[in-house]
Amino acid sequence: MTIHEIVSLVHGKILCGNVGNEDSVEYCFASDLMSDVLTVCRSDFMLITGLSNVQSIRTAEMSDLKYILLVRGKTPSPEMVELAEESGIVLIISPYSMFKASGILYQAGLKGVY
């Protein structure tokens, strides 16, 4: 699914990072627990999280992820956006809850990591 489709499905907004029309992702993992995210071996997934602090960006960086979807209408701090930009991470925000965003994206065809 293309990133632009994802953004539109969750009524989201891209806060930073360059997203081309062809850029896409097939898998998702949703968690507020960063230790949990860090146990996932693969790197080709989008992180859906409600955790709005620099550690969610750091976790994506260490996990070699390209996309973070921050849910529940959280406004990331300037430090988070700056860190995401530095790490080449695309940060997307959505007003939807984790359950709702995940449900919509799953229904639209995004796959779970496990």
Next chain:
Amino acid sequence: MNLSFQIQGGDFTSAGTASSQVRRTLKELGVDASVIKRVVVALYEAEVNVVAHAYRGTISAEISPDKVFMKLVDEGPGITDIEKAMTPGFSTASQEVREMGFGAGMGLPNICRNADVFNIHSVPGKGTTVEITIQFK
């Protein structure tokens, strides 16, 4: 090549800067992406442990052509029962640590899983030393 860093206990904003630096260096050296991920995931969990559980510490990373050896030495409360601390789910983390997305007792087991060689020793009341070796292959 040797890198070293100072870590301040409780400084959650900076937690991860050392791991980030090591990641950048390994990328520049052209190390395989899946190996880099194992290295920095292990190092990041260990770095967060120093921030979360100790007063202060140092990290050193010794990068050779075939492997990286990382050593984290901290001054802190230490660990009385290492076997218990290594048990998945065991955690003494504070609410503040949990709010940062850690503190589920998954760090040490994950470090161990990613490392080729993992050593931990601790002197209660003094501090903890963690050693991680990962081969590039």
